[in-house]
Amino acid sequence: MNILSITAFALLFISAALQAVFLLRRKREADPFSHWLLGAAGALLLAVTVWRSILIRFVAVTNTFESLIFFAAFIALLLFIFRLASRRLMPFVSFGGTVIAIALLAVASSPIAPREVLPPIPALQSYWLALHVTLSFIGEAFFVVAFTASIGYLAARDAEKRERLDRLTYTAIGIGYPIFTAGALIFGAIWAQNAWGRYWSWDPKETWALITWLTYTVYLHSRFIRALRGKVSAIISIVAFLFTLFTFFGVNFLLSGLHSYG
Amino acid sequence: MHSLYKLLRSVKLAVVLIVIITVLSILATLFPRLLPDFYRSAVFLAPCALFAVNLSVCAVDRFARRVRSRAKPRFGPDIVHIGLLILIAGGLVTVLGRRESMVYLGKGDVAELPGGYEVQLTDYVFEKYPDGRPRDWISTVKVRRTGVVVLDAFAIEVNRPLAIAGIKIYQTDYGREDLAELSDGSGQTFSITSGKGVTVGSSLYLFRGIEEGGPPGGRALFERWEGHTLMQEYRAGTGETFAGYAVQRLSSRDITGLRAVKDPGFLPVLAALILIGAGLSLTFIQKQGDSSA
Numbered sequence: 131m132n133i134l135s136i137t138a139f140a141l142l143f144i145s146a147a148l149q150a151v152f153l154l155r156r157k158r159e160a161d162p163f164s165h166w167l168l169g170a171a172g173a174l175l176l177a178v179t180v181w182r183s184i185l186i187r188f189v190a191v192t193n194t195f196e197s198l199i200f201f202a203a204f205i206a207l208l209l210f211i212f213r214l215a216s217r218r219l220m221p222f223v224s225f226g227g228t229v230i231a232i233a234l235l236a237v238a239s240s241p242i243a244p245r246e247v248l249p250p251i252p253a254l255q256s257y258w259l260a261l262h263v264t265l266s267f268i269g270e271a272f273f274v275v276a277f278t279a280s281i282g283y284l285a286a287r288d289a290e291k292r293e294r295l296d297r298l299t300y301t302a303i304g305i306g307y308p309i310f311t312a313g314a315l316i317f318g319a320i321w322a323q324n325a326w327g328r329y330w331s332w333d334p335k336e337t338w339a340l341i342t343w344l345t346y347t348v349y350l351h352s353r354f355i356r357a358l359r360g361k362v363s364a365i366i367s368i369v370a371f372l373f374t375l376f377t378f379f380g381v382n383f384l385l386s387g388l389h390s391y392g
Numbered sequence: 393m394h395s396l397y398k399l400l401r402s403v404k405l406a407v408v409l410i411v412i413i414t415v416l417s418i419l420a421t422l423f424p425r426l427l428p429d430f431y432r433s434a435v436f437l438a439p440c441a442l443f444a445v446n447l448s449v450c451a452v453d454r455f456a457r458r459v460r461s462r463a464k465p466r467f468g469p470d471i472v473h474i475g476l477l478i479l480i481a482g483g484l485v486t487v488l489g490r491r492e493s494m495v496y497l498g499k500g501d502v503a504e505l506p507g508g509y510e511v512q513l514t515d516y517v518f519e520k521y522p523d524g525r526p527r528d529w530i531s532t533v534k535v536r537r538t539g540v541v542v543l544d545a546f547a548i549e550v551n552r553p554l555a556i557a558g559i560k561i562y563q564t565d566y567g568r569e570d571l572a573e574l575s576d577g578s579g580q581t582f583s584i585t586s587g588k589g590v591t592v593g594s595s596l597y598l599f600r601g602i603e604e605g606g607p608p609g610g611r612a613l614f615e616r617w618e619g620h621t622l623m624q625e626y627r628a629g630t631g632e633t634f635a636g637y638a639v640q641r642l643s644s645r646d647i648t649g650l651r652a653v654k655d656p657g658f659l660p661v662l663a664a665l666i667l668i669g670a671g672l673s674l675t676f677i678q679k680q681g682d683s684s685a
Binding site: 248249251252253255256258304305307308311312315316319320321323324325326327328329330332334337338340341344345347348351352354355358381385 | 410431563
């Protein structure tokens with residue numbers, strides 16, 4: 131199993147290096163090969179999740195290590211699918227997303243994410259939890275694309291390029307937002323009600339998930355306000371993703387609450 | 393009047409209010425000790441209430457304009473907005489109407505519920521993984537109503553509550569309870585559980601539990617309290633005496649912690665969540681249709 135995640139890490143690294151070379155050559159189109167490496171890395175990481183799920187007889191998203199693997203898998207697969215389906219994914223966005231997937235795997239390999247294969251404690255033995263976690267991360271994988279596209283938007287000088295990056299940010303958030311809403315808020319609330327009899331308890335993790343959701347809500351509504359379109363919208367998208375990361379990492383290590391296991 | 397309506401239906405106001413609610417929520421999580429019970433304070437509830445009004449006016453205005461216009465019907469956002477309003481209403485019902493109580497039961501113990509129901513714990517199992525982590529807590533209960541058995545055996549587990557008479561009973565806690573059987577000078581025998589005590593004159597003798605070691609079966613630890621002051625500790629094994637009481641028998645047993653919850657707000661909240669999910673899905677499908685057209 132270790133070999134699968136190490137191979138995936140290596141593939142992501144090679145893919146990032148290839149993309150960096152093309153970016154430095156200032157090519158407008160992405161290279162024709164690196165996304166296949168992303169697809170392969172995503173498939174391998176998904177295989178790690180499936181293998182661990184078989185071992186623990188439950189969907190393997192019940193600790194930080196497993197969550198990071200699943201999140202990185204979906205980022206890699208999403209970048210691959212975006213590129214394959216429409217070629218709309220711009221080289222900078224693909225590179226940024228790949229770097230984030232590598233960073234997540236680096237955290238997964240650190241001591242803060244123990245990798246023992248352990249079956250879940252009673253509170254986590256719920257398929258509502260599985261839906262809650264998997265859909266949250268799938269939604270957040272789209273937010274990764276929006277985040278890198280927004281950074282690209284702020285860095286770009288060419289109006290046409292900015293338009294494309296703005297469109298990509300909106301598309302990624304437009305797809306990720308309902309998935310994140312279903313996972314983080316809807317299924318999270320149903321799970322909490324089923325496990326503890328309280329669908330909302332202002333626990334720091336759930337409050338930060340709400341903060342993230344509200345910030346993406348502001349992003350979507352900022353599209354209707356002329357003064358906020360463009361640069362401000364891009365900044366809101368970046369802040370929202372930083373909140374997503376804080377919800378995942380910051381709350382676990384800086385604030386205490388019910389979600390201390392994930 | 394018209395300008396007030398214009399303000400209340402404006403997306404700009406919605407954005408400002410959402411930003412305020414977001415910033416307040418961030419502050420409340422970062423400084424929980426400085427801002428205790430913040431989410432029930434006027435500072436937090438006032439922008440939430442104004443947001444609810446803004447959302448209501450926006451929803452009605454948007455819906456009316458959609459119906460009047462000849463543009464393609466796009467009701468996804470309307471469904472989301474209505475869902476959010478029901479969510480806020482359901483949340484209010486929960487705040488005002490949610491009741492819960494905690495009960496600890498050992499095997500054979502009975503807890504009374506409203507409506508003449510009784511829940512009796514018939515079995516309790518605490519399963520562990522080989523590494524000692526908890527695998528499951530299973531509290532098997534029998535339910536009677538006015539003496540008649542209505543449910544012979546139901547295993548309450550974490551994530552598997554028992555629903556009865558509008559109340560849900562959740563597996564929430566576990567522990568061990570110590571029992572001390574005591575006799576007084578007249579030979580009268582009675583039992584007390586850990587955490588309870590006996591009063592002698594102005595002193596309360598609080599039974600803290602059984603300590604391992606010493607005589608077989610351990611030693612009972614009692615504390616003598618005068619008002620809020622701890623005066624002295626006593627330790628007594630079986631057959632020994634303290635303050636005129638003789639310890640006849642010491643024992644302990646597993647207990648399960650069950651939480652009974654009645655929340656009339658959850659059903660509207662669940663309906664709201666389904667509406668929000670449906671509205672977002674519809675919006676997404678229609679947008680996809682637009683971009684592929």
